[in-house]
Amino acid sequence: MMKKFGAMILAAILGSFLTLCIFLIMDRGEGRSIKIEHVSKPAISGVAYAKNDKGDIVPLDFTDISEEVMPAVVHIKSTQLQNANQYQNRGNSDPFRHFFDDDMFRYFFGPEFRNESPQPRQRGPQARVGTGSGVIINSEGYIVTNNHVIDHADDIEVTLNDNRVFKAKVVGNDPSTDLALLQIKAKELPHLPLANSDEVEVGEWVLAVGNPFNLNSTVTAGIVSAKGRNINILQDQRAIESFIQTDAAINPGNSGGALVNLQGGLIGINTAIASPTGAYAGYGFAVPANIVSKVVEDLIKYGMVQRGFLGLMIRNVDGNLAKEKDLKITSGVFVDSISNNSAAGDAGVKVEDVITEVDGIQVKTTGKLLELIGRQHPGDTVVLSIDRKGKSIEIPVILRNLDGNPEMVVKEDHEILDVLGVELKEVDRKKARELDIPGGIKIGRIKPGILQRHTDIREGFIITKVDGRSVRTVDEFVEYLKSIEGGVMVEGVYEDYPGTYYYAFGL
Known part of the structure; x- marks a missing residue:
């Protein structure tokens, strides 16, 4: 047994390779800088390690990392007040209904919507209460959660891990990624640094931390099952879905909670599950931290998310499409059509081109392409690697806003x-x-x-x-x-x- 597990490797040794980057964002209202920490290497090493017979380092448990992460994850209660005789909007269909033609996918929080006629509510004020999770991302009280956790809320209450309770205000939201940014009046709070989600690898250990079924500060472990998943659950016309998939146990109430790596870096915000019952069935989905970072920084700096667009209609390349279109490759993103006043079209992208990389990062799915472009601002230049009938070319594209120009939108x-x-x-x-x-x-x-x-x-x-x-x-x-x-x-x-x-x- 002693030979098998060897000597413990101290967390301090692994933590010494820390590379910490602090982004300073100017607060629009007060003209002061706000720190959002990013890590490209471990901020902490929260796992006990040992060596096996082959000399490989293996984790023994997750006690240290859990202790570090839990104080930065909060419980959120949102209350929506409804007027007397207010008609309930039932016009939005269940966002998961058409996935595999059943109700497999569900949000963790909020009512399901069906295509039914409006029904009058009972007289008298009505309160609808929902719960979810959130992640403190800096010491000054900024909290990231899912938009669907707080959408339509008239009152938002945040309970910290130490049981302190605060009212929260909405700094901003982004339905296209299902993210929202809250703030509470508190200082010197424990918080999580944002990891580089591009560095996440399939098969690596992760922890999910949140408040499933109102069971506060619940930690579960699993692995990264896949990256760049587009499961078509967001109803926004400009939705960006490039989820990290995990088998860590996630349930209703985890929505908005943290998905962290074994070094304590936030790699994603838990958002959805795939389940025939609405409870854990082995498939959870989190918004990658690099998308979170973009949304948070834009909301703080501009008051809204500034996003660049290519102006293309796209779909995934697979074997069938490659055969149908006589493509020379079987993976990438196929250009179906080009919009009027399209940034990519004006730059030289053509119908039936296959996009294989953005700025040197490989693109195999539409979700990954949307994620990479969605991190950019209008006016930013990206280089698209294109396969055009077997010939590889590179095309620089200056991204545009929805109005068709390369300028930032005025708030x-x-x-x-x-x-x-x-x-x-x-x-x-x-x-x-x-x-x-x-x-x-x-x-x-x-x-x-x-x-x-x-x-x-x-x-x-x-x-x-x-x-x-x-x-x-x-x-x-x-x-x-x-x-x-x-x-x-x-x-x-x-x-x-x-x-x-x-x-x-x-x-």
């Missing part, structure tokens, strides 16, 4: 919509003719804000007038609201309900 243009808590899009001429309206703007999504708190307005409502003035574009609507103070009356229609509806609110 002020979106602040009024953030205050209202809505995402809007213009109604096209064909739809306007069908509804017999001159035009309008449609509410695509309702988030926490004035409209949710003070009106019964529902997603899908088409605004045709504001204070009696016709509106046909989002810009017209925003500019008018910027020019007034006090009460506002919007008028409009629902596609599936007759009549004209009116909603009033204050600014």
